[in-house]
Amino acid sequence: MSELAVTERTRHRRMRENGSVRKADLDAVLAAGFVCHLGVVVDGTPMVVPTVYGATGDTLYFHGSVASRSLQQDPAAELCVTVTHVDGLVLARSVFEHSVNYRCAMVYGVPRVLADEEKLEGLRVLSEQCAPGQWDYARRPNRKELAATTLLALDLAEASVKISVGPPDDGEGPDAELGLWAGNVPIRTVFDAPVPAPDLADGITLPDHIAALRTA
Amino acid sequence: MSELAVTERTRHRRMRENGSVRKADLDAVLAAGFVCHLGVVVDGTPMVVPTVYGATGDTLYFHGSVASRSLQQDPAAELCVTVTHVDGLVLARSVFEHSVNYRCAMVYGVPRVLADEEKLEGLRVLSEQCAPGQWDYARRPNRKELAATTLLALDLAEASVKISVGPPDDGEGPDAELGLWAGNVPIRTVFDAPVPAPDLADGITLPDHIAALRTA
Incomplete structure (x- = not known):
């Protein structure tokens, strides 16, 4: 899969020049961070919670406890997971043309609750994305800790990516004459x-x- | 108001040691950034969108266009706006005790659509939070640009704050003997x-x- 499937939710409506349907862009945005914002619906209203995640080419893993209120109500609830990197301020001649450079991925779907080997593998992916090397260095989860951990997996089947880069673009209009x-x-x-x-x-x-994290 | 009102949505359920009800903490978390994650419900499912914001002591301002799909369906829709600062990795002796230091504010409510002077003031607050000094330096919005801008305001009446700081806490158990x-x-x-x-x-x-942004 080199192009993302376009659905009603992932079709780019605004500022379409920023929308990407390249699977490689989705993978790159997800690989560049380890904190996502998880959106769930609780009692009919939205709740947005930050949490750590890990991603492979086809799956996004995260802890289930953050979504527990929603999941307890409806195990088949739709989620939206958004990963955003703020890359810069775009300072134009006019306030109106100001914007932000960013990379953002949004993934929609119903998560699966993982068990056994798949749960352990998901935890490894999540751990390695947050702190590469710690899975081999630190003590791994024992049976009791694994049982106390809820791990969810979300397929990357329905996702959208937006990327905004570059300078402001009001340099050719009358505002360019303002001398700003x-x-x-x-x-x-x-x-x-690191602080011991x-x-x-x-x-x-x-x-x-x-x-080695310092140079990341 | 020095303490935040506690509602069913803002009551801290998990890791309560991290929950704060200090209004000063809410103000500080909101003042420390300019990108939030806005959660809305569209066709019954959640959507989480990053957008810029500005905050005063009692109001959070953001552009309405990002929430347009939801607002078109239901102008009185509840929102959740989450602001998160990731402050560090907490690397424990065991994978299970790993965590993240962060500051997070969640604000719930139904936004108001602003007009006239209040809209201009909201834009000023938003602009100054993102790029302090640009409101006085750059060309301000003209009548046409103002008309093309939807600005929303969310009261800070229902909000919760979580703050996590410090080292890992597995130094007193058996894992401390692992020598990690x-x-x-x-x-x-x-x-x-800055790049011209x-x-x-x-x-x-x-x-x-x-x-001056460089030293911020």
Whole structure:
């Protein structure tokens, strides 16, 4: 699959120049982060909750507890999972033309509750997306911890992607004569130096995979 | 108002140690960003859309176009607006105890559509939150542009805040004997150097308020 299927929900309506139907763009947006905003309907009204996720080429994994209120009411409830990266401010000559550069993926569907090997694999994907290397380094979940974890999987079958890049575009109209500065200001997310836990025993050194986060 | 009113939707259910009912915490979380995730119900299913916002002590402003599909169906539709700042990874000795440090505000309510002076003031608040100084520097919206803009206001009357900080807390159990590194890795959002638009005329210098974004 190299193109995303277009449904009534994923068809781009506004600013269509930003819409992408490339599966590679969806994969790239999902791979670039580890926090999504999960939308559920509770008692008829929306609730949007941030939570961590992991994604493979066809599945998005996340913890079920965040959606518990909704799932308890309706196990077959539709979800919307949105992943957004804010890449910069677009500062035009006029306030009206101001915008934001961003990459955003929205995934719709009914999640599956995972069990056994699939649950463990989903947890591995989620863990590795948030903190690469920790699945092999830290102690893995035992039977009791696995039982206490609800893991959901959402197929990437119905998804849309929007990507906005570049400078403001009001440089050819009358506003260009105003003599105002225009351009964009890139925004990045950075990791600072790891902070050892206050109760960390002496002599335990920082592993390379955590030190490597700084340059991510 | 120094404490947030607790409703069925805003009562903290999980990890209550992270829940705050301080109005000052709500204000601080909203002031620290300019992108929210807006949750609406469309045809009975949730949709979560990122958009810019501005907030005062009692009102959150955002563009109406992002919610247009929902608002066209039901002007009195309930919304959920969530603002999240991801502050760091919490790397414990066990995968199970891993978590994320974050600040999150969720605001519920039915938005009002603004007109006239209130609309202009809302746009000013939104503009200043995204790019402080641009409201006075750039050309402000003219009559036609104002008419083309839908601005919504959501009261901050029903909101909840969650804040998670600090190191992992599995340093006192048996996992502490594993000899593994544990701690947290702070995450920050930074502005890079402003990039002039390719069509920017010669001799237009970068204004101080945009240069100042770098240290934000």
